[in-house]
Amino acid sequence: MNDLFLQVLLLADSTLRLATPLVLAALAGLFSERSGVVNIALEGKMLGGAFAAAAAAQLTGSAFAGLFAAIGFAVFLALVHGFASITNRGDQVVSGMALNIMVAGLGPTLADAWFGQAGRIPVTAEGARFRPLTLPFAEEIREVPVIGPIYAELLSGHNILVYLALLAVPLVAWVLYRSRFGLRLRAVGESPEAVDTAGISVAWMRYRALIVAGVLTGIAGAYLSVAQNASFLRDMTAGKGYLALAALIFGKWRPLPALLACLLFAFADAVQARLQGVEVPLVGTIPTEAIQAIPYLLTILLLAGFVGRAVAPKAIGQPYVKER
Amino acid sequence: MAARRRLPFWADYLLLPFLNLSLAFLVSGLVVLLLGENPIAAVKLLLYGAFGFGEAVGYTLFYATNFIFTGLAVALAFHAGLFNIGGEGQAALGGLGVALAALWFGHLHPLLAIPLAVVGAALLGGIWGFIPGWLQARRGSHTVITTIMLNFVAASIMTYLLVNVIIKPGQSAPETVTFAENVWLPQLHGLLQPLGIAIGRSPLNLAFPIALLCALLVWIYVWKLRLGYELRVVGRSEPAALYAGISPATHIVLVMTIAGALAGMMALNEVLGAQHRLVLGFTGGYGFVGIAVALMGRNHPLGVVLAALLFGALYQGGAELAFDMPRINRDMIVVIQGLVILFAGALEHMFRPTLEALFVRTRPVPV
Numbered sequence: 001m002n003d004l005f006l007q008v009l010l011l012a013d014s015t016l017r018l019a020t021p022l023v024l025a026a027l028a029g030l031f032s033e034r035s036g037v038v039n040i041a042l043e044g045k046m047l048g049g050a051f052a053a054a055a056a057a058q059l060t061g062s063a064f065a066g067l068f069a070a071i072g073f074a075v076f077l078a079l080v081h082g083f084a085s086i087t088n089r090g091d092q093v094v095s096g097m098a099l100n101i102m103v104a105g106l107g108p109t110l111a112d113a114w115f116g117q118a119g120r121i122p123v124t125a126e127g128a129r130f131r132p133l134t135l136p137f138a139e140e141i142r143e144v145p146v147i148g149p150i151y152a153e154l155l156s157g158h159n160i161l162v163y164l165a166l167l168a169v170p171l172v173a174w175v176l177y178r179s180r181f182g183l184r185l186r187a188v189g190e191s192p193e194a195v196d197t198a199g200i201s202v203a204w205m206r207y208r209a210l211i212v213a214g215v216l217t218g219i220a221g222a223y224l225s226v227a228q229n230a231s232f233l234r235d236m237t238a239g240k241g242y243l244a245l246a247a248l249i250f251g252k253w254r255p256l257p258a259l260l261a262c263l264l265f266a267f268a269d270a271v272q273a274r275l276q277g278v279e280v281p282l283v284g285t286i287p288t289e290a291i292q293a294i295p296y297l298l299t300i301l302l303l304a305g306f307v308g309r310a311v312a313p314k315a316i317g318q319p320y321v322k323e324r
Numbered sequence: 325m326a327a328r329r330r331l332p333f334w335a336d337y338l339l340l341p342f343l344n345l346s347l348a349f350l351v352s353g354l355v356v357l358l359l360g361e362n363p364i365a366a367v368k369l370l371l372y373g374a375f376g377f378g379e380a381v382g383y384t385l386f387y388a389t390n391f392i393f394t395g396l397a398v399a400l401a402f403h404a405g406l407f408n409i410g411g412e413g414q415a416a417l418g419g420l421g422v423a424l425a426a427l428w429f430g431h432l433h434p435l436l437a438i439p440l441a442v443v444g445a446a447l448l449g450g451i452w453g454f455i456p457g458w459l460q461a462r463r464g465s466h467t468v469i470t471t472i473m474l475n476f477v478a479a480s481i482m483t484y485l486l487v488n489v490i491i492k493p494g495q496s497a498p499e500t501v502t503f504a505e506n507v508w509l510p511q512l513h514g515l516l517q518p519l520g521i522a523i524g525r526s527p528l529n530l531a532f533p534i535a536l537l538c539a540l541l542v543w544i545y546v547w548k549l550r551l552g553y554e555l556r557v558v559g560r561s562e563p564a565a566l567y568a569g570i571s572p573a574t575h576i577v578l579v580m581t582i583a584g585a586l587a588g589m590m591a592l593n594e595v596l597g598a599q600h601r602l603v604l605g606f607t608g609g610y611g612f613v614g615i616a617v618a619l620m621g622r623n624h625p626l627g628v629v630l631a632a633l634l635f636g637a638l639y640q641g642g643a644e645l646a647f648d649m650p651r652i653n654r655d656m657i658v659v660i661q662g663l664v665i666l667f668a669g670a671l672e673h674m675f676r677p678t679l680e681a682l683f684v685r686t687r688p689v690p691v
Binding site: 038040080083084085088089090091093094095097098099100101102103104105106107108109110112113119234239242245246249287289290292293296297299300303304305306312 | 355358359360407409459463464465466468469470472473474476477480481483484488609612613615616619651652653655656657658659660661662663665666669670671672673674
């Protein structure tokens with residue numbers, strides 16, 4: 001029984017690790033989509049962040065330098081996205097796609113030219129990675145039944161970005177629903193004309209939303225290359241940006257449900273990794289590909305209104321033209 | 325909108341894309357500088373690699389064939405106001421259709437086996453386009469999201485099948501057995517040799533003329549048929565279409581199915597024309613590049629063909645470039661593609677106000 005309990009804890013533990021980049025990216029998507037900018041560029045911004053983090057951390061030997069480089073590069077990409085889709089009123093999806101493709105090529109190209117390791121950047125420098133933190137008294141109370149292992153195995157022993165991601169959720173919820181910025185942000189995604197009439201710049205609101213999204217995707221990228229893993233690899237986001245987008249839609253563009261969707265998708269991923277080649281009673285072996293496809297299928301079903309209904313912010317996808 | 329000044333046709337369709345493209349290449353040149361290579365020398369190598377000798381031209385046209393199919397898949401859907409990002413998944417499923425047809429009917433006479441494989445590609449790709457089309461038309465789910473999600477579902481299906489079911493027995497690489505020669509698409513170098521055109525050993529095959537034929541058919545569909553007229557009405561304004569007694573739902577489902585079939589037929593070129601077996605990941609991002617091709621080509625079949633040639637040249641020239649310049653690798657082409665989408669697609673209106681102002685100033689005063 002005790003063994004089973006530990007198994008469950010370990011599963012929850014890896015769920016938490018896998019969910020971290022999804023949570024950060026989903027929150028990033030939340031900001032930009034709630035302001036009316038479709039963000040399919042989460043994937044590219046995250047990948048750009050991962051690249052910048054690995055390169056900077058490896059060169060400076062500081063994980064925080066990597067983190068800031070990631071944030072800087074992701075914000076730069078966000079500004080390009082904003083310049084195209086807000087200032088020039090270009091198509092938000094097209095500009096997002098352009099960024100995704102450009103970054104997918106840029107990372108390996110620069111990595112190859114600068115580090116000469118076939119498109120990857122190994123992060124081996126001393127202090128270049130975010131190490132797991134042991135929470136206070138983790139070892140002391142490990143022996144306490146139930147609470148001890150939960151605290152020591154599940155809650156303790158993650159790197160700082162995992163805790164940051166978890167703290168970001170209530171913070172984002174507070175900003176979105178309780179602050180003036182959040183009120184205006186939601187308004188600009190639903191009815192930009194009203195916001196404009198109130199004398200608030202629609203463009204500046206949307207730029208700010210994209211910048212916040214850039215910061216969050218940058219952190220997510222840094223998590224991938226200098227915290228969870230120890231290198232930048234070609235296409236290392238592997239669809240996580242799109243998965244975060246799916247989680248955001250699944251969470252109906254709200255922070256807490258989006259968090260739950262991220263945890264659900266990450267749990268599916270964690271289970272999938274454990275089920276490889278394992279015989280499940282009654283079912284036999286479940287193909288891992290089937291489990292991998294579940295989040296995407298769920299999102300399609302949700303969008304089709306077969307499981308609940310997801311209603312997007314009203315002004316999403318439309319460039320705002322003053323005085324039409 | 326009455327005050328809106330329109331640019332002359334040539335400025336809209338030639339000058340503007342040219343300016344955007346130039347900017348994309350300029351930024352690409354900066355990236356090459358960043359890599360520590362000479363951009364001018366790189367351009368020379370790229371052009372020579374794409375057009376310098378017969379085999380290079382053959383390869384350029386071979387890659388262009390992929391881009392014509394996936395570009396048409398995006399362009400066609402666009403006329404109904406839909407954004408089809410699902411080319412990658414549709415092409416993958418098309419590959420599955422080709423492979424199943426080739427494995428089942430490969431022993432038949434080529435005149436029977438090849439058309440069956442073409443049908444296989446169009447059928448499975450079409451199904452993968454029908455699903456988001458139906459979801460959009462009947463359930464209101466946005467095609468941008470559903471096609472992205474279906475790309476991943478397609479990837480899962482392909483991985484499962486190629487690893488567990490249709491893999492060549494006794495090996496670990498996820499690919500099928502080589503198809504029977506009956507079903508291979510004839511390569512063009514043999515046909516062109518007597519005409520005095522040498523394209524070396526390039527894999528240019530019958531899929532290229534098929535792609536051109538598809539472009540022609542798309543042009544007829546969109547601009548010459550009543551069906552296409554109705555389609556464009558739906559794309560412009562669904563309420564107007566409804567008012568005119570046109571059913572948007574029917575057209576959305578139809579156009580997405582055809583778009584899926586077009587993307588699926590990309591597999592003819594790669595799978596049936598060149599590799600002669602189904603390899604996991606043969607789509608290699610061509611589906612996404614189709615977006616760039618459609619944008620560059622202004623969603624017109626002729627434009628798509630020209631843009632596909634441009635991207636084919638980039639692909640082939642880029643491969644040669646990566647071979648000759650040690651600091652540049654093949655991913656550089658992907659960067660250029662991204663920049664082209666950014667400048668020719670998302671930022672297409674950047675120069676428009678300036679150009680319009682220029683034309684107004686230089687235009688003679690109308691009497």
